[in-house]
Amino acid sequence: MSATTITNSQLEVVKERLTAYHVWVMVLGVLGYASVAADSALLPTAFPLLSKDLGLDLSILGYIYAAGFISCGIIGMTVAGRATDKWGRKPVMVSALSMTAVFTMLSSLAWNVESFTVARTIATVGYVTWATAGVLIAESVPSQHRGWMIGCIPAGWGLGFGLSALFSGEVATSIGWRPTFLLIGALPLVLALLVAFTIKETPRFLAIKRMNSSELAALRQAKPSIKILFSSGLRRRTIGVSLFFFFAVWMNQLTSYYSIPYLATRGIDFVTANNAIAIGSWIGVIATVITGLFTVMRGSHWTLITLSIISGLSAIGLLVSETDTLIPIFIICMVLALALWGAAPNLTQEAFPTWVRGTGSAFASGCGWAGYGISSLLIQPMVSAFSWSTIWIIVAIPITLILVASIFITPRPQGRNADLPDF
Known part of the structure; x- marks a missing residue:
């Protein structure tokens, strides 16, 4: 029996009608990412409380962001992706969620800035959940439903970030940041347990693992690696997707992680800013x-x-906004920055074939987290040297042009909602 025949017979589950199990996979993927987003929102939304207790300031905040995001990006690009293609989508997602949960709860015990930074950096590495959830859903659900189901993953970011912002603004001020970190940190652990006990490994991954060495060789199978991503057949896809992910996060960075210090310079108080973030x-x-x-x-x-x-x-609209229109336009910017990610996961799933999809998706998301980290290092110095307006102009014009160019670089699939390329 040929490798193609084996693959087709093993992938019938993906071609069947939408079932409750498919929806459950999507729900856990979305909620898993939501728990990570809630964790991610803790630092920016509880910043005034942390500043008072641990002595954090805006420059230190940037270094903490950078340490976590760059570490996540490096691990995502070099380790998580290859692990996803070698050991499976499910175990990597469980491990990533558990890492975030454990070290966020440990960060509630921090006694100084250094101990807090170490715990937050390791917790942030678990954000590779983003890429793994996308692959898990993409390879589990029927092709005709893949677009909207993967597109729901970034909805988890808004859901989790909004929950954490509301919690920090309304509850953390009463109970303190330490209990808040402990409670929010437990969420990824709950999701990790649900994934571990209720989700199956994807049929596409299992199909490849069951092939023998001669079948893989016949399909020109190679060991998934960063080097392979830049081979002649994949180079254009890797460059286009990676550029998009690296620069697309800048708007999210400004509207989510630096929203409170930015709005403070425009005369907006802490509670009002947190409420705007939640909305x-x-x-x-x-x-x-x-x-x-x-x-x-x-x-x-x-x-x-x-x-x-x-x-x-x-x-650009935010730059010219007046006091009475600032919050509405800021909310619009935030909504659009989040909406962009309703389509971005599909870009990565469609760009790479199955045998390297985990590696390619993790590399792309790693570029995104690296983008968060690099922007964290640059924003505060740029604010000090120039102004917030300068940063918004950079996002509005040159970065927008880069995003559009990167999409044109990335090859389109042969048809909308077509089956994912397996080999």
């Missing part, structure tokens, strides 16, 4: 789902190009 995040949940549906109808390329341009225009 923007929860509207962003709806926006990302809608984006996923647009991806099904129009494809990820067209959707991402359109949203990138509109997002750049909204950044």
Whole structure:
């Protein structure tokens, strides 16, 4: 029996009608990412409380962000992706969620800035959940539903970030940041247990693992690695997707992680700023789902190009906003920044074939986390040397042009909602 025949027979589950199990896989993927987002939001939304207790300031905050995000990016690009293709999508996702949970809860015991930074850095490495959840869903659900179901993953970011912002603004001020970190940190652990005991490994991954060495050789199978991603057949895809992920996070960085210090310079108080973040995040949940549906109808390329341009225009609108329009336009910027990610996961799943999909997706998301880290190192010095307006101009014009160019670089799939390329 040929390798192709084996693959087709083992992948019938993906071609069947939508079932409750498919929906459950999507729900756990979304909620797993939501728990990570809630964890990620703890630091920026509870910053005033941490500043008072541990002596954090804005410059130190940038280094903590950078340490965590760059570490996550490096691990995602070099370790997590290869582990996903070697050992499976499910165990890597469980491990990533557990890492975030354990070290976030440990960070609640921090006694100084140094101990807090170490715990937060290791907790942030677990954010590779983002890429793994995308692969898990993409390879488990019917092709005709893949677009909107993967598009729901970033909705978890808005859901989790909004929950954490509300919790930090309304509850943490009463119970303190340490109990808040302990409670929010437990969420990823709950999701890790649910994934471990209720989700099966994807049929595409199992199909490849069951092939013998001669079948893999016949398909020109190679060991998944960063080097392979830059081979002649994959180079253009890797460059396009990686550029997009690296620069697309800048708008998210400004509207999520630096929103409170930015809004403070515009005269907005802490509680009002946190409420704006919560509102923007929860509207962003709806926006990302809608984006996923647009991806099904129009494809990820067209959707991402359109949203990138509109997002750049909204950044210009924020620059010229007055006091009474600042919060509404800020919320629009945040919603658009989140909506962009309703289509981005489909870009990575469609760009890479199955045998290297985990490696490619993790490399792309690693570039995204590295983008968060590099921007964390640059934003505060740029604010000090220039102004917040300068940063928003950079996001509005040159970065928007880079995003559009990177989408054009990435090859389109042969048809919308087509089966994912296996080999």
